[in-house]
Amino acid sequence: MTVPEQRLQEALTTLKKSGVRITPQRHAVLEYLMQSMKHPTADEIYKALEDKFPNMSVATVYNNLRVFLDIGLVRELTYGDSSSRFDCNTSDHYHIICDECGKIVDFHYPSLNEVEQLAEQVTGFDVSNHRLEVYGTCEDCQQMAKH
Amino acid sequence: MTVPEQRLQEALTTLKKSGVRITPQRHAVLEYLMQSMKHPTADEIYKALEDKFPNMSVATVYNNLRVFLDIGLVRELTYGDSSSRFDCNTSDHYHIICDECGKIVDFHYPSLNEVEQLAEQVTGFDVSNHRLEVYGTCEDCQQMAKH
């Protein structure tokens, strides 16, 4: 069984444990998310599934994403004024985003505890967490620029 | 002359140099921004000025904020699904945000070059910049929680 398939099975088990019904639409949204490496938007998921489910409402996609969020199966990524993106990788990781094409790529970095600690000292806040994104140009767009 | 007053004068000079007309509304939006420490939203600016300019359109606030952004007089801060906030402090600094009351406080930290460099190596991106926000509970809200 591939990693995405395994994650899907685990997610389905978690949903059942939480008393959430497994509908065909819900299953499809979850399956698409688990197999996607692209941090898709709600609308991208909706469009990707419209062949399989021509009558599915966009509200169903949003409803299900909210269910998955509440249970902790996915993360919501919010960037500026555009639409939210959804990440089925819930382990600790950061994102680097291409300024040209918008591609979002995972990367790991040993936690920024020092920053949190300094912020706490300087501001008197009781710090809970942080968010970090790095921006730049991806390899594909660097190549495009050369030609 | 206070620091906000001085920044306002400098900003007005920059605007004139760029061939941008100084209208009463534009002046008021700029003055409010420069004197505010609160990273206000467009709507907060609009409401703060409605006594002085009862007929001002909310579009005027947005139009002027865009002009200021284009010239580099202010920074736009985008957080999740809520509305943009605007920061007249264009020098390098980070923000820490209260989970309870939403307060946004500036803090400084020696740049995160190492993170940018590692991200570059691992992903092959050509890195341009990054964003970081720290979240937690502010001192006021910590006090409130005690009582």
Add this chain to the structure above:
DNA sequence: AAACTAAATTATAAGCATTCTAATGTAAGA
């Protein structure tokens, strides 16, 4: 297998921040 019922789906309306449009007004130079 049929009935039941709470939950899910659907189509559509509504909400909110932001931008667009077109008419009117005005800052600043000639």
Add this chain to the structure above:
DNA sequence: TCTTACATTAGAATGCTTATAATTTAGTTT
């Protein structure tokens, strides 16, 4: 003072997301 390009205004439009209410259905109970 005249001129005109730029700015403001009110309101419509847009894009993403959530709410509503009717219909359908997953999963349990009989």
